[in-house]
Amino acid sequence: MSQTLAIDERQDFITTKGRQKAHLKCDADSIAGCVSQRACVYCGARVVLNPITDAIHLVHGPIGCSAYTWDIRGSLTSGEDLFRNSFSTDLREQDVIFGGEKKLTAAIDQLAVKYHPKLIFVYSTCIVGVIGDDLEAVAKAASKKYGIEVVPVQSSGFIGNKSAGYKAACDALFRLIEPENRAKVGKTKSINYLGDFNLAGEAWIIKEYFRQMGVKVNVVLTGDSSYDQLKKVTQASLNIMQCAGSMNYFAGRMQETYGIPYMQVSFLGLEDTADSLRRVAAAVGDAETIRRTEELIARELEVTAPIIEGYKKKLAGKKAAVYVGGGFKAISLIKQFRELGIEVVMIGTQTGRKEEYDTINDLASEGTVILDDANPAELEKFMAVQQADLLVGGVKERPLAYKLGKAFIDHNHDRKHPLSGYVGAVNFAKEVYTTVCSPVWKYVRPGGVTHE
């Protein structure tokens, strides 16, 4: 297979398992001239912080940046719903010339008086990075004036890619817990569950498993969390982390600062769900916890395994392409597709880390194309060359699949049904079957994509 690419510098970011280098370049800025599928820095920060239900999310920037709202994300709440709003300072040309700090102060005043929040996040955007508004100073003055926490999120463009936004969000979270909670470290034998944003209620599904196992969940970061819960985050004795791309930095800082260890988990697919539940039980539980965990897994498998087996028979021989945000999801999806008898022939991520790509390379079948920070032309090319029947991705990848006449599954924040845990594994299998085996593909003539 030819790997001729439109942009030569992209060669290092793509490899074919078994035929080329085992290590590919990743965790780097996008190549100039490529249309990266990555979201911007601000968007990366907003993904992490937006599920905090009782916070005000104020976007200091042009109105377009605040197009990101709850309505295009699926985080659910069991309490407040202030987070469903998206507030903006609506910066205009005049503000860009004369500075936007007065407008920001006025916006915070208005929001503090109207909503009486305990917490306001102020997001910096690209233009704020250019004009240099002092978010720290404005936030500090507002915090003092209203006796609440106003936290700047340093997520202006040009400081990096979506990963820099994750880090900006984690820095903002860390400011909430420092320094007063040093005395309350690891007080309870419980876990924090990091990197679950309660899309379609997924965090609730996993919390219910832990309840049945007898494992106490201290705080979920950040799905369905609140200001008061976040203040207790240091009280857990272990952090478990699902979305490592967004939370690895936070987990590392928690370990460094408070001595709270962390472990990677994944609740995607039957194999990873059972493995993660067992490892958590072994880490924080006793013999009784382990017994209850085994009972839970056996109970769930009795119901779900035959369903998955039924779909597997219908999906034999199909091939999947995967392009998702982070490495943990990509790794789990290879295993989850194997549970369905489907081979992954192309796999990539926006922000995967080296160790995650090493695992992907180990798991992938010979001939699988592995690529980091892909652009639309590459995704189209490799989906076609590898003859994938299906693409798993986010909203930006959907039209790429449909143009090629291929099935698509949304595995991003926009979806409205859970894909985590046992119920999620069944939902996923059902969705794969209904989309891949839909009769519609017989009537589609793929668009004019050429490839070598």
Ligand code: SF4
């Ligand atoms: S202007 Fe910058 S911060 Fe706003 S949405 Fe676009 S890239 Fe993101």
